[in-house]
Amino acid sequence: MNTKLKKILKTIIPLLLGIFLIWYSYNSATPTERAELIRNIKKADPFWVGLSLVLGTLSHLSRAYRWKFMLEPLGYKPKFINSFMALMAGYLANLGIPRSGEFLRAATLKTYEDIPVEKGFGTIISERLADLIILLSIISLAVILQTDNVLTYFA
Incomplete structure (x- = not known):
């Protein structure tokens, strides 16, 4: 080949x-579940959906850059696109077998x-x-700043 x-x-x-998996998931849902899915999609605010997509993408890009940055002191200079694609492949693997994505990334x-x-x-x-x-x-800072609420919760 x-x-x-x-x-x-x-x-x-x-x-x-x-495409097949999306089609299969949709067709294996009950009519009530499909109607609820359509209703929720129509109800979603495009601004927040768009913002979450942008921030999520930036998060993945920065994580791939951080990984590339961490490899450089070891004498390796991976291409950014390869770091990013390895990260995405790892996320995909985690959907099937949790924690397998880390091994797949490496x-x-x-x-x-x-x-x-x-x-x-x-x-x-x-x-x-x-x-x-x-x-x-972050958790420590939140507890310090909200000590009264935390103590009330556990009292």
Whole structure:
């Protein structure tokens, strides 16, 4: 099989699979569930939907950039697009098997950038630890700023 055909199939097959899964999900829903879905879509405010799409995309882009940035001190300079696509592939894998996406991210960068899996996975663990520290800091700040409400809740 020539490379052009492989490239086309790598694009078309996932796209067709996605379309099929959406169609299957919609058709396996009851008429009541479908009506509720349509009603909720019509009720959604386009401003908030658009804002959430923009912020979500920026979040993923910044996460891919952060991962690329974390790999550079190790002597690797992955392309941004490969970091981003590895991240997205990881999210997709997590939908099927939770936490499998982290392994897939490291394996994807091994395939496309020849970065050893253990180094890629090490940066993923570091990234998770940084996320945890930030989350705990935000929770601590919220508890400090809202001490009265927190004490009332537990009283």
